[in-house]
Amino acid sequence: MRATRRRWVPWVMGLFAAARAVAAPPPVNVTLEPRQISLGETAQLTITSEGMGMDGITLPQVAGLEFRVVGQSRRVEIINGATLATTSVILRVTPETAGIFTIPGITPNSQPLVLRVNPDNGSGSASQYNNPNLANRPPLAAGGSSSNGIRMTADGAAFVRMNLPKRDVYVGESIPVDIEVGMRAGFVQSLNGLPTLTGNDFTLNNLSRKPERVEKLVDGKPFTVLTWHSVLAPVKPGTFTLSVQSPLTIRVRTRPARDSLIDDLLGDPFMQNFFGATVAKDVTVSSPPEDLKVLALPTEGRPNDFSGAVGSFKIASDLSATTAAVGDPLTLRLHVTGTGNFDRVDTPMLEHVDQWKTYPPKSSFKESDAIGVKGEKTFEQPLIAAHPGPQTLPDLTFSYFDPDTRRYETARTAPLPVTISPALADAAPGAPSSTTTTAGAPATPGSPTTAGASRPAAAVSPEASSPGMRPDHAITADAATSLVPLYLRPTFLAVPLLALAFAGGWFGMRHRGPSRGTSRGRNRRSAASANRLLEPMRAAARAGDAAAFFTSACIALREALAVRWQIAPEQLTADDMAARLAADANPDAAGVLEIFALADEANYAGRDLKSIDYDRWTQVVRSQLLEAT
Numbered sequence: 115m116r117a118t119r120r121r122w123v124p125w126v127m128g129l130f131a132a133a134r135a136v137a138a139p140p141p142v143n144v145t146l147e148p149r150q151i152s153l154g155e156t157a158q159l160t161i162t163s164e165g166m167g168m169d170g171i172t173l174p175q176v177a178g179l180e181f182r183v184v185g186q187s188r189r190v191e192i193i194n195g196a197t198l199a200t201t202s203v204i205l206r207v208t209p210e211t212a213g214i215f216t217i218p219g220i221t222p223n224s225q226p227l228v229l230r231v232n233p234d235n236g237s238g239s240a241s242q243y244n245n246p247n248l249a250n251r252p253p254l255a256a257g258g259s260s261s262n263g264i265r266m267t268a269d270g271a272a273f274v275r276m277n278l279p280k281r282d283v284y285v286g287e288s289i290p291v292d293i294e295v296g297m298r299a300g301f302v303q304s305l306n307g308l309p310t311l312t313g314n315d316f317t318l319n320n321l322s323r324k325p326e327r328v329e330k331l332v333d334g335k336p337f338t339v340l341t342w343h344s345v346l347a348p349v350k351p352g353t354f355t356l357s358v359q360s361p362l363t364i365r366v367r368t369r370p371a372r373d374s375l376i377d378d379l380l381g382d383p384f385m386q387n388f389f390g391a392t393v394a395k396d397v398t399v400s401s402p403p404e405d406l407k408v409l410a411l412p413t414e415g416r417p418n419d420f421s422g423a424v425g426s427f428k429i430a431s432d433l434s435a436t437t438a439a440v441g442d443p444l445t446l447r448l449h450v451t452g453t454g455n456f457d458r459v460d461t462p463m464l465e466h467v468d469q470w471k472t473y474p475p476k477s478s479f480k481e482s483d484a485i486g487v488k489g490e491k492t493f494e495q496p497l498i499a500a501h502p503g504p505q506t507l508p509d510l511t512f513s514y515f516d517p518d519t520r521r522y523e524t525a526r527t528a529p530l531p532v533t534i535s536p537a538l539a540d541a542a543p544g545a546p547s548s549t550t551t552t553a554g555a556p557a558t559p560g561s562p563t564t565a566g567a568s569r570p571a572a573a574v575s576p577e578a579s580s581p582g583m584r585p586d587h588a589i590t591a592d593a594a595t596s597l598v599p600l601y602l603r604p605t606f607l608a609v610p611l612l613a614l615a616f617a618g619g620w621f622g623m624r625h626r627g628p629s630r631g632t633s634r635g636r637n638r639r640s641a642a643s644a645n646r647l648l649e650p651m652r653a654a655a656r657a658g659d660a661a662a663f664f665t666s667a668c669i670a671l672r673e674a675l676a677v678r679w680q681i682a683p684e685q686l687t688a689d690d691m692a693a694r695l696a697a698d699a700n701p702d703a704a705g706v707l708e709i710f711a712l713a714d715e716a717n718y719a720g721r722d723l724k725s726i727d728y729d730r731w732t733q734v735v736r737s738q739l740l741e742a743t
Contacts, residue, residue: 159206164200185203281406296330296337306396312358316406358400421459450512456486502537
């Protein structure tokens with residue numbers, strides 16, 4: 115019996131020892147390399163445990179440090195017939211700030227580790243794992259993390275982010291916006307288009323064609339970040355969800371996620387994609403949705419001249435000259451500077467000003483930033499004074515809505531004085547006196563002086579002469595009663611005119627043909643004359659020169675109407691023309707008068723015409739020419 119007990123004792127003790135070995139946790143070894151890094155660099159934490167698994171290990175949590183598993187490996191060794199298995203988990207430690215951090219022990223028996231993070235010295239971060247292929251890259255700046263509005267793709271290859279300055283805006287307001295597209299080095303194959311909005315509630319204007327490019331670290335990984343600057347414009351009031359998206363082609367891994375952890379350990383993107391099988395895939399990456407509240411512009415206090423401008427503006431005005439003659443054009447300029455939606459900045463400037471003829475203004479814009487939110491818009495309006503004398507152009511006003519003060523504002527310029535002199539045609543020179551009396555008083559032309567003799571006009575003193583132009587030389591001979599040459603006077607033309615009349619009658623009787631042939635010849639001459647006058651108009655229409663087109667049209671109409679009414683073209687005034695056309699019941703009377711009005715507008719204010727407009731006005735002139743001939 116005792117012998118039996120002695121045989122069982124070793125077996126029982128062995129079972130207790132085996133049970134104790136199974137219950138005891140395997141030894142764990144933790145290493146941290148390196149122990150001192152700079153901000154922007156990473157360290158490697160390796161946890162090694164005996165056995166084929168690592169159960170019950172919790173990742174450490176330290177404020178200011180991010181821990182992420184990047185690899186796992188198993189190792190089996192046979193030493194003197196005994197099998198030794200170990201499992202290692204590799205973590206990447208990324209600091210968010212500089213300082214000294216204590217990493218607690220992974221197991222109760224392991225010792226804590228200390229990591230010193232020095233501030234970034236501006237030279238950029240070194241490549242993790244001493245990767246030589248990343249050594250020649252540009253310096254990497256500290257980038258954002260997932261807590262700064264970045265939403266990565268599932269594989270962490272790309273992101274899109276939108277930066278808005280405010281969340282409450284007004285309809286028509288221009289909001290500057292920055293759009294960032296981040297692409298992880300080696301994982302994004304191509305960018306397939308510009309960023310776009312996901313909805314129709316906003317418009318994206320003035321998107322920069324060439325984005326800014328910078329290299330950043332995002333979550334400890336190198337990214338190429340492209341930044342576009344643009345302007346966001348809401349089109350209607352309400353609360354909307356806004357997001358932007360960008361089309362990309364990325365390299366997608368085909369290995370399981372558990373096995374691809376070792377790919378990240380390789381560091382170099384080329385090595386990752388070489389050893390970890392990938393395929394190209396077209397994806398659309400979107401930014402996190404953001405809510406934006408759009409407010410309607412208030413109706414209370416809205417000025418009558420409000421054109422929809424929203425922003426902050428200042429105005430100033432000036433004239434092209436402070437003096438001019440009646441009939442000479444002046445240019446009134448209004449300068450609107452500031453920040454806002456310049457596409458809705460508009461003004462009629464001056465309308466229906468007494469003693470002035472005004473024309474529609476033209477505008478031009480000069481931006482002072484890349485997206486057109488800041489700049490200067492200039493309006494130019496031609497003006498023509500109708501009467502001489504001192505004049506004062508009234509002040510100009512411009513109304514806009516200021517989103518900062520949340521009310522309408524009206525800017526005002528100062529009145530502009532201008533001096534208008536008589537036209538040269540109105541200042542007719544006075545006729546100087548031909549003779550004076552011996553006492554200096556003017557005498558009646560042709561009457562004798564008290565001395566019985568006359569003096570030439572050249573001897574008249576400047577004080578005694580009438581104002582105006584003076585002769586270049588003294589008049590020494592008797593004045594002629596007419597400037598018509600002797601051979602053109604009626605008394606000498608009677609005989610030649612009779613001879614010409616007889617010859618013309620004889621020639622007409624000899625060569626008189628059928629009435630149909632005469633009419634056909636007359637029609638050919640009429641068409642040729644009309645085409646001669648229409649050709650300058652057609653040339654101007656082909657060149658798109660509205661001013662030259664209307665000038666040629668006025669010349670042709672004056673000649674046609676002068677022939678019809680048997681008067682000289684220069685004697686036709688606007689009032690006389692309107693009266694004669696009304697008396698003739700001319701069907702094109704309205705079109706003829708409008709051509710003369712448009713000629714002034716095209717010369718002074720500029721006017722753009724379409725091809726159909728040129729054809730319409732050409733037909734009006736052609737009909738008048740054919741009727742005149």
